[in-house]
Amino acid sequence: MTEPSxxxxxxxxxxxxxxxxxxPLVMVTAYDAPSARIVDAADVDMILVGDSVAxxxxxxxxxxxxxxxxxxxxxxxxxxxxxxxxxxxxxxxMSYHVSTEDSVRNxxxxxxxxxxxxxxxxxxxxxxxxxxxLDAEIPVMGHLGLTPQSFHxxxxxxxxxxxxxxxxxxxxxxxxxAEAGCFAIVxxxxxxxxxxxxxxxxxxxxxxxxxxxxxxxxxLVFHDLVGLETRITPKFVRRYADLTADATAAxxxxxxxxxxxxxxxxxxxxxxxDGVADALQLYGGSTTEHAPA
Ligand code: KIV
Numbered sequence: 001m002t003e004p005s006x007x008x009x010x011x012x013x014x015x016x017x018x019x020x021x022x023x024p025l026v027m028v029t030a031y032d033a034p035s036a037r038i039v040d041a042a043d044v045d046m047i048l049v050g051d052s053v054a055x056x057x058x059x060x061x062x063x064x065x066x067x068x069x070x071x072x073x074x075x076x077x078x079x080x081x082x083x084x085x086x087x088x089x090x091x092x093x094m095s096y097h098v099s100t101e102d103s104v105r106n107x108x109x110x111x112x113x114x115x116x117x118x119x120x121x122x123x124x125x126x127x128x129x130x131x132x133x134l135d136a137e138i139p140v141m142g143h144l145g146l147t148p149q150s151f152h153x154x155x156x157x158x159x160x161x162x163x164x165x166x167x168x169x170x171x172x173x174x175x176x177x178a179e180a181g182c183f184a185i186v187x188x189x190x191x192x193x194x195x196x197x198x199x200x201x202x203x204x205x206x207x208x209x210x211x212x213x214x215x216x217x218x219x220l221v222f223h224d225l226v227g228l229e230t231r232i233t234p235k236f237v238r239r240y241a242d243l244t245a246d247a248t249a250a251x252x253x254x255x256x257x258x259x260x261x262x263x264x265x266x267x268x269x270x271x272x273x274d275g276v277a278d279a280l281q282l283y284g285g286s287t288t289e290h291a292p293a
Contacts, residue, residue, distance in 0.1 A: 010045050010086040012117045012139030016183035018045075018205050018216065025184075025217025027088070027207055028225065031057055031074040033081050035222050040083035046207075047083055048219060049075045049115065051090040051149070056223040063148045068095045068106045072113035079114020088141055089115035093149040096120050096129040103129040107138045119186065121147035123173020130180045142177035144170050144198075145211065146189035157234075159210070161190040171198055178202035186219060187211040189236070210236035 018025055027046035030036040031053040039047055051063040053074055058066065068091070075089045089110035096103035107118045117139035120126055133140050145160045154160070161167040171194070174185055184205045187195050192212025199206045199214050208215030220237065223229035227242040257263035272280065 007084065009084055012086060012183040015046065015086060016204050019203060021216070024215070025205055025207060027217060027219035029053075029056075029219075029222045030078050031222075032077045036078040036081040036083055039222060040081065040085050044085050045217070046086045046088050046219075047078055048119065049078050049087065049089045050119075050221065051092045052221050056221060056229050062151050064093045064151065066092045068092060068109050072109050075110055075113040075115050086116045087114060088117045088119050089113070091118050091120045096126065096133075100128055100132040104132045104136045104138075107133045107140075108136060111138055117141055117183065119143055121149045123170070124176045127176060127180055130177065130182060134181045139183050140181070141207075142174070142182040142185040143188065144173050144177070144185060144190075145187045145194075148188075157189075159189045159191070161194040167191075167194045167197070170194055171201055174198045174202050174206070178204045184217075187215060189234075210234060 015025065025046065026044045027048050028039045028042075028044045029048045029050045029052060030039050031049060036047055049071060051066050051071065053071070054060040054063045054066040058070075060066070071089055071092055075087065079087055091103075091106060091110070095106035110118050118133065119141040120129060120133075121143040123142070123144055130140050130142070146154070146157060148157065151157065161170045167190075170187075170190060174187075177185055182204060184207055185198070185202065186207045186209065187198060188208075189210040190198075192214055195206065195208055195211035196214035199216060205216035207217040207219050209219045221229070224233070224237040225240055227239045227244050228247075230242075230244050233239070254263065271277070
């Protein structure tokens with residue numbers, strides 16, 4: 001960040017000012033208190049309570065299944081850890097597509113749950129929503145390129161902006177979002193040349209995921225980064241741990257210890273006071289049957 005301080009809470013204006021700075025911004029998703037504590041202890045700048053929670057945690061096949069209430073539930077868990085990082089909450093599908101009133105109310109629900117900003121997908125098409133949410137004093141992060149909420153219209157999770165027209169549309173959308181007042185823009189799954197052009201064309205930071213190195217910051221999904229999600233590994237994911245393997249091995253050892261009579265040990269057991277255990281033995285198996293009247 002431009003104002004490096006180990007303790008200062010990260011704000012949307014501080015993120016917005018982080019342009020033309022050598023050190024890129026870091027954003028990682030978190031959806032609950034333990035993961036929020038981990039990523040904040042790792043000193044990220046922003047925690048994204050993404051609608052990716054639908055797939056990584058809730059077992060859905062796409063992000064379209066989660067509601068504002070679902071995201072608010074996870075934002076609350078993250079915010080109660082009081083992270084230094086800015087908490088950005090995803091506005092889910094259909095929470096800003098119906099009316100401007102709906103959009104601002106849903107954004108407010110996420111702010112009341114503890115977020116410091118909201119993120120929404122789409123460019124010029126979503127400017128009305130961006131304007132009303134900003135009018136309500138809520139910072140907005142944009143999201144362009146592969147927008148998973150458009151899964152059905154774009155025909156799957158695929159790289160966007162590959163041809164000239166599509167690339168230009170992404171640049172124009174980014175300029176429109178930045179001019180409308182978005183404090184940062186996520187660029188997902190676009191060729192690096194497109195990300196570079198967007199980054200050079202807007203005055204606010206771009207945060208890339210599958211967009212190459214020419215962005216002002218990078219974001220990864222926590223479960224991908226630590227190897228808790230191993231079913232699909234997109235090309236842009238770098239895995240820094242294998243928690244699925246570690247956790248499976250730990251639970252297997254527990255199961256083997258239980259089955260082998262090695263768990264619990266005496267140290268892991270509460271013992272009755274002297275004499276009480278002996279007295280209990282005298283009553284045999286059932287204390288209710290033999291208890292004195
Ligand atoms: O929901 C999410 O995790 C996201 C990131 C992929 C940017 O939007």
